[in-house]
Amino acid sequence: xxxxxxxxxxxxxxxxxxxxxxxxxxxxxxxxxxxxxxxxxxxxxxxxxxxxxxxxxxxxxxxxxxxxxxxxxxxxxxxxxxxxxxxxxxxxxxxxxxxxxxxxxxxxxxxxxxxxxxxxxxxxxxxxxxxxxxxxxxxxxxxxxxxxxxxxxxxxxxxxxxxxxxxxxxxxxxxxxxxxxxxxxxxxxxxxxxxxxxxxxxxxxxxxxxxxxxxxxxxxxxxxxxxxxxxxxxxxxxxx
Amino acid sequence: xxxxxxxxxxxxxxxxxxxxxxxxxxxxxxxxxxxxxxxxxxxxxxxxxxxxxxxxxxxxxxxxxxxxxxxxxxxxxxxxxxxxxxxxxxxxxxxxxxxxxxxxxxxxxxxxxxxxxxxxxxxxxxxxxxxxxxxxxxxxxxxxxxxxxxxxxxxxxxxxxxxxxxxxxxxxxxxxxxxxxxxxxxxxxxxxxxxxxxxxxxxxxxxxxxxxxxxxxxxxxxxxxxxxxxxxxxxxxxxx
Numbered sequence: 001x002x003x004x005x006x007x008x009x010x011x012x013x014x015x016x017x018x019x020x021x022x023x024x025x026x027x028x029x030x031x032x033x034x035x036x037x038x039x040x041x042x043x044x045x046x047x048x049x050x051x052x053x054x055x056x057x058x059x060x061x062x063x064x065x066x067x068x069x070x071x072x073x074x075x076x077x078x079x080x081x082x083x084x085x086x087x088x089x090x091x092x093x094x095x096x097x098x099x100x101x102x103x104x105x106x107x108x109x110x111x112x113x114x115x116x117x118x119x120x121x122x123x124x125x126x127x128x129x130x131x132x133x134x135x136x137x138x139x140x141x142x143x144x145x146x147x148x149x150x151x152x153x154x155x156x157x158x159x160x161x162x163x164x165x166x167x168x169x170x171x172x173x174x175x176x177x178x179x180x181x182x183x184x185x186x187x188x189x190x191x192x193x194x195x196x197x198x199x200x201x202x203x204x205x206x207x208x209x210x211x212x213x214x215x216x217x218x219x220x221x222x223x224x225x226x227x228x229x230x231x232x233x234x235x236x237x238x239x240x
Numbered sequence: 241x242x243x244x245x246x247x248x249x250x251x252x253x254x255x256x257x258x259x260x261x262x263x264x265x266x267x268x269x270x271x272x273x274x275x276x277x278x279x280x281x282x283x284x285x286x287x288x289x290x291x292x293x294x295x296x297x298x299x300x301x302x303x304x305x306x307x308x309x310x311x312x313x314x315x316x317x318x319x320x321x322x323x324x325x326x327x328x329x330x331x332x333x334x335x336x337x338x339x340x341x342x343x344x345x346x347x348x349x350x351x352x353x354x355x356x357x358x359x360x361x362x363x364x365x366x367x368x369x370x371x372x373x374x375x376x377x378x379x380x381x382x383x384x385x386x387x388x389x390x391x392x393x394x395x396x397x398x399x400x401x402x403x404x405x406x407x408x409x410x411x412x413x414x415x416x417x418x419x420x421x422x423x424x425x426x427x428x429x430x431x432x433x434x435x436x437x438x439x440x441x442x443x444x445x446x447x448x449x450x451x452x453x454x455x456x457x458x459x460x461x462x463x464x465x466x467x468x469x470x471x472x473x474x475x476x477x478x479x480x
Binding site for chain 1: 336337338339340341342343345346349350353367368374375376377378380381382384385386387388389390391
């Protein structure tokens with residue numbers, strides 16, 4: 001179920017003269033699946049309005065002539081349908097969940113070790129996330145494992161990478177100083193957006209923790225209880 | 241099969257007045273199994289002569305009242321028979337091979353995250369090793385994954401940890417400056433021993449690579465073609 005007021009808040013935003021873009025680090029599902037879930041919750045959202053790591057990675061792969069070995073969740077595989085994966089010359093790693101078996105990790109490792117110039121692209125670098133069953137390892141730890149094994153550094157696609165925020169801004173033709181990021185992750189959402197020159201509000205929902213308001217490195221431009229309150233704030237400023 | 245001359249070299253060492261200790265980072269098998277394999281190859285070696293990470297870790301666990309959650313290979317589990325693993329207050333990770341499943345990694349991660357003061361003990365920190373089927377991920381990458389996931393640093397038991405070399409020296413009552421380490425790993429064997437005040441010879445067998453003789457950080461006190469040549473050298477010095 002959506003947080004109270006969020007469906008209506010998105011609708012109000014889209015009726016305003018503001019431009020809206022949805023930025024997610026979701027990399028277990030395709031945009032189609034993600035948008036389907038959100039629409040069933042009542043949100044007015046379409047695939048074309050979403051900036052997500054998998055399509056961003058596909059663009060990088062095409063631009064640089066990279067053919068990936070994919071260590072990813074089956075749910076996101078369809079995003080790579082148009083990508084040549086024969087004779088791989090890089091590895092793309094995403095939150096693969098149960099597919100992070102020893103065998104799959106070792107195969108990715110072996111591909112990297114056979115390359116003269118090993119390229120590892122990671123969809124996000126989150127440490128973990130919370131499910132009803134408890135905390136779950138995200139892609140970050142596995143990215144670090146391959147970095148250490150191969151003596152390389154991964155290229156991260158997704159929040160808080162500046163390129164990722166820039167591609168979201170480009171998609172709607174908005175300058176960073178005109179944009180406001182709204183998110184629940186003090187580092188990935190707020191810190192990342194601010195480093196790009198955007199302002200950022202943190203919502204006190206999802207992965208928000210009270211200690212975030214005294215974070216040693218990142219200070220949001222504002223803290224709001226939820227998305228509805230964030231949209232109230234934005235629309236007040238627009239009306240002025 | 242043993243490298244030519246090695247069985248006889250060990251026999252000559254043990255007939256001399258030198259004290260001998262075998263230091264291994266093997267953490268997939270128990271000492272009993274390792275020694276059994278070596279004896280079948282003809283080596284004169286007994287369990288009591290071996291310094292290995294698992295028994296060293298057991299001593300640390302006992303001294304500090306730690307009850308481990310074990311993420312290890314079944315082959316080494318017998319080394320922990322005397323250890324209380326109920327209600328764990330630390331994690332011990334070793335080269336677990338196929339047992340490095342997502343589920344097992346996540347269980348270890350969850351144990352660490354529930355501890356107020358998470359302790360992670362790693363048996364070695366090797367990046368990878370070579371098998372006939374190709375390169376295989378060692379414990380190091382998985383140690384790094386848990387370090388990143390939990391925001392902690394692991395305690396490494398095994399070469400090149402100084403405590404590990406010291407416990408080997410203690411076991412035979414020899415001072416570091418009197419001892420010579422012989423090994424094939426320029427960093428783990430040679431560098432580690434030297435940092436403890438020992439001298440160290442590198443053998444040009446096993447994981448030796450020609451570039452080791454120009455290593456940017458570690459310079460062995462001598463390079464020899466194999467164990468037999470190392471023992472020749474030692475015994476010449478003893479006779480003088």
